[in-house]
Amino acid sequence: MEAVNERELVERCRRGDEGAFQELVDRYKDLVFALIARTVQDRSRAEDLAQDVFLRIHRGLPYFRGEARLSTWIYRIVVNVCLQDRARPPAGRETVSLDDDGARGRVTVSTPDRRFGDLELRDRLEKAIGRLPAHYRLLVAAHYLQGVQYEDLADAMQLPLGTVKTHLYRAKQQLRRLLETELK
Amino acid sequence: MFCDEVLDAIEAIAAGELTSDGRVADHLRSCPDCAAALEDARQLERMLQARPVPRTPSQFTSRTMAGVRRARWRSEQFLDIGFNFAIGTVILAVVTGVWMLMHRSGLTAVSNDAVDLFGTAFLTLARRIAPSLPLYAGAAALLVSALGIWWWAERDVSL
Numbered sequence: 001m002e003a004v005n006e007r008e009l010v011e012r013c014r015r016g017d018e019g020a021f022q023e024l025v026d027r028y029k030d031l032v033f034a035l036i037a038r039t040v041q042d043r044s045r046a047e048d049l050a051q052d053v054f055l056r057i058h059r060g061l062p063y064f065r066g067e068a069r070l071s072t073w074i075y076r077i078v079v080n081v082c083l084q085d086r087a088r089p090p091a092g093r094e095t096v097s098l099d100d101d102g103a104r105g106r107v108t109v110s111t112p113d114r115r116f117g118d119l120e121l122r123d124r125l126e127k128a129i130g131r132l133p134a135h136y137r138l139l140v141a142a143h144y145l146q147g148v149q150y151e152d153l154a155d156a157m158q159l160p161l162g163t164v165k166t167h168l169y170r171a172k173q174q175l176r177r178l179l180e181t182e183l184k
Numbered sequence: 185m186f187c188d189e190v191l192d193a194i195e196a197i198a199a200g201e202l203t204s205d206g207r208v209a210d211h212l213r214s215c216p217d218c219a220a221a222l223e224d225a226r227q228l229e230r231m232l233q234a235r236p237v238p239r240t241p242s243q244f245t246s247r248t249m250a251g252v253r254r255a256r257w258r259s260e261q262f263l264d265i266g267f268n269f270a271i272g273t274v275i276l277a278v279v280t281g282v283w284m285l286m287h288r289s290g291l292t293a294v295s296n297d298a299v300d301l302f303g304t305a306f307l308t309l310a311r312r313i314a315p316s317l318p319l320y321a322g323a324a325a326l327l328v329s330a331l332g333i334w335w336w337a338e339r340d341v342s343l
Contacts, residue, residue, distance in 0.1 A: 018249070025248050030240050037238035047241055054248045055255055125231050144232045169195040176221075176228055 006070050013061050025054055028074055031145065035075075038141035039082045041130055049085055053077050068155060075142070075156030083134050128178040136171035143168055185211045190218045198225035 009027075012020030032053050037046035056077050064073060129137055135157070142148045154161045185207050196202035204212060212219050241247075286292045313320070 018252075021252065022245060022249055025245050029244055029248070030237075033240040033244065034237045038235070043238070043241075046238070047244065047247075050240075050244070051248050051251050055251055058252050058255070121231065122235070125228075125235070140232065144235055145237065165196075165201075172195045172198075172225065172228060172232075176224055179228065180224070 072155040139168045194225045198229045
């Protein structure tokens with residue numbers, strides 16, 4: 001979104017233009033929802049949290065000074081909402097274990113039923129991601145969404161660019177370790 | 185070159201953000217463990233890139249806007265309650281202040297006498313009027329009838 005359009009949209013929202021805020025929701029909902037759904041891995045919870053993000057945006061717009069880009073500010077809110085949600089884990093979340101599937105044996109992409117194998121791998125990947133620390137999960141969720149740059153993530157998490165890259169590499173190392181027995 | 189040095193760079197190489205220079209490439213050729221780790225990292229990279237993007241529910245915008253309206257309504261209600269409470273407090277403070285002023289200056293005694301005087305006058309007036317009440321009621325009924333007829337006639341003419 002161009003900076004001028006973005007400023008204009010923010011101004012209209014600040015004046016209480018409901019149509020403008022709806023436009024803002026339409027522009028950012030896919031990114032916000034995808035990011036949260038990938039992080040919390042529960043669609044209905046993700047929808048609640050995404051709505052909470054937009055409520056916070058609505059409340060916070062009068063105080064948004066425009067020093068950062070709107071998208072960066074929105075990512076920051078998403079990060080806060082996701083990290084706060086991680087602070088109170090729902091029942092069952094911490095019990096997910098890759099070892100639960102140990103009895104099914106090793107699956108590789110060369111399995112005759114490749115599609116089924118891919119689905120199993122994807123399922124294990126999601127479980128492995130679910131076991132990462134909260135900020136690693138967010139990084140992995142955001143980095144592989146189209147349009148989210150390292151710079152946006154660094155601004156949103158208020159971390160230096162190099163630290164964001166290092167954290168992402170570490171997250172992938174941990175993921176690799178978690179999946180090692182399944183992938184080798 | 186040691187395995188640890190190469191393994192630290194494996195994720196960046198797999199993501200294509202770092203190219204393996206001569207020494208790293210040589211090590212990867214000679215060390216099957218590091219080569220396998222790089223292959224795993226590349227496979228993980230492909231899986232992460234192929235991770236499906238969750239689709240936003242179709243009613244998301246309308247539900248969000250309904251939530252925004254609810255939140256705004258609650259906020260306005262809260263403001264209204266706060267405003268009314270503030271006004272009530274101010275009125276109470278003013279009344280209390282005036283009463284204290286009057287009490288200290290002895291005006292309350294005077295105002296009590298004034299209230300008694302008005303009360304007595306009202307009762308006397310009511311006693312005097314009471315016998316003539318039917319007469320007043322008849323006169324009022326006649327006046328209302330006359331006004332009604334006049335209104336009806338005017339209305340008819342305007343039609």
